[in-house]
Amino acid sequence: MSHIRSLKNQLSLRINSFSSKSSQNALTSKNKTHLLISKGGNYSTIYSNTTRKVRADTKINSSTIVSSNPNPNNNPNNNTISDINNNSIKKYLNEPIKLIVVPISKDKIFLYYKHADSFLNINSKLIKYETILTKKATKFWNNMEKSSKNINRKIVGTVNRLLNRINWTENSLITIPSESYILKRVSSTENNMKITLQEYLRLKKQSTSANVATTTELKLNPIKVYYPGSLITPKQIVKDCNELWKDGLKQHQKNIITCLITLPLTLPLAILPIIPNIPGFYLLYRLYCNVKAYLGAKHLKTMCNEQNGFRFKFVDLKEYSAIFNESEHLQKKNFKLLDEETLARIVDKLEVQEIKGQLTKAIRQEKSLKENNTETKKKKTK
Known part of the structure; x- marks a missing residue:
């Protein structure tokens, strides 16, 4: 047992x-x-x-x-899809430097360069002087708009009508700051850093010099380009960007020369104490805008040039694309022109309310252009 x-x-x-x-x-x-x-x-x-x-x-x-x-x-x-989309929107909002593509018509885009204030080169004297002058000019114009005098109201109305006739592509280029205004995000074998254009060029020259031996390799971080993939492709965006900077350099250089030639002709009006030199102020403002647009076109050219180390990283933002998929007339095969109702949804979703006025101007100009072209074709057929 x-x-x-x-x-x-x-x-x-x-x-x-x-x-x-x-x-x-x-x-x-x-x-x-x-x-x-x-x-x-x-x-x-x-x-x-x-x-x-x-x-x-x-x-x-x-x-x-x-x-x-x-x-x-x-x-x-x-x-849920909303959770995934919210994550992508959060990443988009947290991106400090980005390019946003807004399709205006079938073959035209509004390119918006948005950057965080922390990437502005605050040590630049040029930026400091520009900030002071623009604040004074804005204050002067706001006083003109609020004025109860008939002469001031007429001046404001005339100037606004003239500004509305200026091609909207200028507004797009103005959003792109001069290359020297923005700090560059650089990755090296040692660390990541933010440096000025001058510092970057100096370090790049040192790293490529035969006399200086260095193991540090500088690499510029790519700029993310957010776009609605349901409507436009990266290939089309690159094509439109190249056309934008090429036309911009040519047109705004010509406009700068015109402003510089005509501006001295308004000096006699400055002698008269009764009438303000409005033509002079207008031409001075137009000179400023054309210089900004020209520098924006130069910066865009650099960004499009891969030989300089710049490159785009295209991001198809799904919630952005969804806006165009919801309506049949906004889908790729039917899309002709962006409407203002859809525009309101886009600026709210992407949180770019600051450019709503410029985008509205672009839509209205393109709509007017298409209507004029249609009328011209009808007259030719008769």
Whole structure:
């Protein structure tokens, strides 16, 4: 009897040992599955221990994993689209320097360069003087607009009408600051840093000099270009950007020369104390705008030139694309001209209310141009 009891005890110990090893293996198997998930596994790996059938070639992101224990409630496929889109919008909003593409018509875009204030070269004396002068000019113009005098109201109305006739592409180029105004994001083998244009050129010259031995390789961070992929392609954006800077350099150089020639002709009006030299102020303002647009075109040219180390990183913002997919007339095959109702939704979604007026001007100019072209064609057919 004692011999039989001893055999039973040994058998019981072996069974317990086997059970313990099985549970350890199961735990290890779960941990391995979680490791595969965190490295970008697929649905077939995640649900290998379940009866749920999922496509094996469907990749997932580790950020969508809620728990390492797979069950239908934690299925990444059940995550709402809004959560994914909110993440992309948050990344867009947190990007300190970006280019935003707004399609105005089938073959024209408004390019908006948006940057955080922390990337402005505050040590530049030119920026300081420009800020002071623009504040004074803005104050003067605001006083003119608020004035109750008929003469001032007529002047404001005339100037606004003249400004509304200026091609909207100028407004797009003006949003692109001079290259020297913005700090550059540079990655090197040692660290990441923000430096001025002059510092970047100096370091680049040192790194390429045959006399200076250095192991530090400078690399400019790419500028992200946000666009609606449902309506326009990166190839078309690059084409439009090249046309924008080429036309901009040519046109605004010509306008600068014209302003410089005609501006001295308004000096006699400055002698008269009764009538303000409005033509002189207007030409001075136009000179300023053309210089800004010209510098913007030069900066855009540099950004488009890959040989200078600049490159674009195109980002198709899904919520932005969704705005154009919701209406049939805004879809790629039917799109002709952006409407003001859709524009209001775009500026709210992208949080670019500061350029709503310029975009509205662009839409109205393009609409007027198309109407004039239609009337011209009708007259020719008659």
